[in-house]
Amino acid sequence: MNYNIDINTDQNVLLAIGEKILSAQPFSKFLGTRIISFQPGKVVLETPIKKEYLQQNGFAHGGLISYAADNALTFAGGSVLGIDVLTLEFKINFLRPATGVSLLAIAEVIYSSKRHAACRCDIFSVAENKDKKLCAAAQGSILLMNAQNDRNETC
Numbered sequence: 130m131n132y133n134i135d136i137n138t139d140q141n142v143l144l145a146i147g148e149k150i151l152s153a154q155p156f157s158k159f160l161g162t163r164i165i166s167f168q169p170g171k172v173v174l175e176t177p178i179k180k181e182y183l184q185q186n187g188f189a190h191g192g193l194i195s196y197a198a199d200n201a202l203t204f205a206g207g208s209v210l211g212i213d214v215l216t217l218e219f220k221i222n223f224l225r226p227a228t229g230v231s232l233l234a235i236a237e238v239i240y241s242s243k244r245h246a247a248c249r250c251d252i253f254s255v256a257e258n259k260d261k262k263l264c265a266a267a268q269g270s271i272l273l274m275n276a277q278n279d280r281n282e283t284c
Contacts, residue, residue, distance in 0.1 A: 140168050147172070147204060150212060157200065160193070164204070170238040172204040177231050178254070188226035189254065189264075195221055198250045198267035201234035206246035206271025209238050217245075219269025227254040227264040244273040 147167035151157050151174075160182075165173040176197050184190045198221050207214040236250035249268045253261040 174234045197234040201236035202248045202269040205236035205248045209241045210273040217270040217272040221267040229254040229256040231255045246271040
């Protein structure tokens with residue numbers, strides 16, 4: 130996929146691009162993740178909490194929460210760097226067990242240069258009554274790939 134994104138991209142166009150990118154991710158489709166809003170420097174993603182995604186104590190698995198953070202961080206970074214991005218690294222703090230019907234990951238860019246964006250993300254668990262509780266916080270670095278060189282460096 131090749132899309133031209135910059136800080137002046139219309140929000141409706143950016144949302145449509147985000148939806149296309151999300152639908153091209155098999156894992157995101159499998160989990161049922163939806164893009165709620167997408168604007169330059171900020172994204173909101175929602176992932177359902179299904180019984181298959183729970184750990185042994187009935188809470189959302191940490192891997193699901195980490196996925197939500199990773200994907201939201203990358204979408205936020207990609208909204209200012211361009212769409213051909215990868216997560217370079219991220220750190221997550223699990224603040225409380227996540228329960229409810231879904232996870233809401235809200236990520237924003239806190240700094241960006243030509244090839245790098247530092248982003249942060251808050252992950253909320255959402256109850257059936259729509260009440261939200263902060264369950265994790267993450268921060269990460271997103272890297273714009275050099276299309277010709279970086280693709281040859283895969284594992």
